[in-house]
Amino acid sequence: MATSLETRLAFFAATEKQHLLTQIQRGIEKESLRADQNGVLAQTEHPAAFGSALTHPSITTDFSEALLEFITPVSNSIDDTLNELDAIHRFAVSELKDETIWNASMPCRLGEEDDAIPVARYGISNTATMKTRYRLGLGHRYGRKMQTIAGIHYNFSLPKSVWQELHTAENSDLSLKIFITNNYFGMIRNFRRYAWLLIYLFGAAPAVSRCFLNGKPHQLEALGEYTLYGPHSTSLRMGDLGYQSDAQKNLHICYNHLDFYVETLKGAITTSHGDYEKIPREEQLSSGLLQIENEFYSPIRPKRVTESGEIPLGALRRGGVEYIEVRCIDVNPMLPVGINDEQIRFIDAFLLFCLYQDSPPCDDDNNAEISSNLLAVVNRGREPGLMLDQSGNSRLMTEWAEELIGQISRIAAQLDTAHDTTAYNESCTVQLAKVHDVSLTPSAQIVAALEQRNDSYYHYAMAQSVEHAKVFRERGLSEEERQRFASLREDSMAAQAKVEAEQSESFDEYLSRFYQQYQDL
Secondary structure, three states, rough: OOOOHHHHHHHHHHHHHHHHHHOOEEEEEEEEEOOOOOOOOOOOOOOHHHHOOOOOOOOEEHHHHOOOEOOOOEEOOOHHHHHHHHHHHHHHHHHHHHOEEEEOOOOEEEOOHHOOOEEOOOOOOOHHEEEEEEEEHHHHHHHHOOOOOOEEEEEEEHHHHHHHHHHOOOOOOOOHHHHHHHHHHHHHHHHHHHHHHHHHOOOOOOOHHHHHHHOOOOOOOOOOOOOOEEEOOOOOHHHHOOOOOOHHOOOOOOOOOOOHHHHHHHHHHHOOHHHHHOOOOEEEOOEEOOHHHHHHOOEEEEOOOOOOOHHHHHHHHHHOOOEEEEEEEOOOOOOOOOHHHHHHHHHHHHHHHHHHHOOOOOOOHHHHHHHHHHHHHHHHOOOOEEEEEEEEEEEHHHHHHHHHHHHHHHHHHHHHHOOOOOOHHHHHHHHHHHHHHHHHHHHHHHHHHHHOOOOHHHHHHHHHHHHHHHHHHHOOOOHHHHHHHHHHHHHHHHHHHHHHHHOOHHHHHHHHHHHHHHHOO
């Protein structure tokens, strides 16, 4: 019997179906700190010239006032997506004056105290208060320094028209909504199995300034006086220094079915955690193990656009999965916007491989293996002879990576045919070269630059960020772009004012109504 991989390769290989692969939809959310001229985290408010962080569609903040988030609209064009991300950077740089966009995942220079990291503010509306209180809670639970780590979130989906074609071709007796949702969850399970490959190929956070740890215990080695690093590490952001917590280590979210996912995540939100009950009520949303869904730090999430006031789990229950959000991509400091078209093409082919490939349910042993492999590559990905676990057996990482890239190349060939290009397979060739020569990986290149220049992580990342900003400034904005961002600024400020003016209930009422939705799931 043909495997799911072979069946779907055959489906998209048909001449009349090839065009479907041009309809992949994507969007990017890229985080970047603002730093002052000395490379210290900016203490200034979110620039008024950008508009409202609450309602602007392209420029907002994440945890801190100083942590920018640039958002591109959904597009089926890689060039359009990157061009828009580039335009946002050019606009932001033109307005920042004496500040720099810190173009790296691990943070710039930080003060010793958490109070030196200003929590994001969004105005006086209930929505704004909720956003800020959630972030205050994160600060209490994990420390504000952890929240200064930046990343790139890559949103990926296939349009409904593609799913309809696949649904018909496979003679599914499921409803289209369930068919789509089940396939996305299959993609997610496979993504978790193979995400270590993306970490190896694109991890770009092997070092960090000593001030980030501020004397806390760690397993890193010194590289000069001010820098700590893992000699074979790829992405410290994805390890114990990054989005991790002791409380979440025992949190077992199930990706085998939408209902299981909703119930396990709902349980974490509605179950009080003893340590969090000690946090002042006005400085978190709740004492639950998770305040809301976003607090669950996962390399990938199933998503659906929410309606006004709707909880994410409610949206998933209502309409099923609409897209997936990949969250394990580092900001590459060697690239002006942190990511490029070559990387996107490989990620697209990788995600389609995860969709095509058979994806059996995961049990506790599978999940333990997935976690073990991910951390091994995070901490020791460039170590010669590194072994990973595959279905209970040890396997050489490079051998497994070669096999996976070989399979992904078959999908890349289909994408090349659909787009009348050779760029997808060329990207696979570049990634395979990294497997054969570890020095070609971004993490190795960054460490080599630090060692060769006898430089600190701070000086290296600052120099890269300043150089990128210089190029952005030199290229500038067209008059049309300038007017567009001016309109977005004014529209966003008007939208925030409207939200605040129309508010009619107290925050306690608003919050109670929000959390009641979890009970009603």
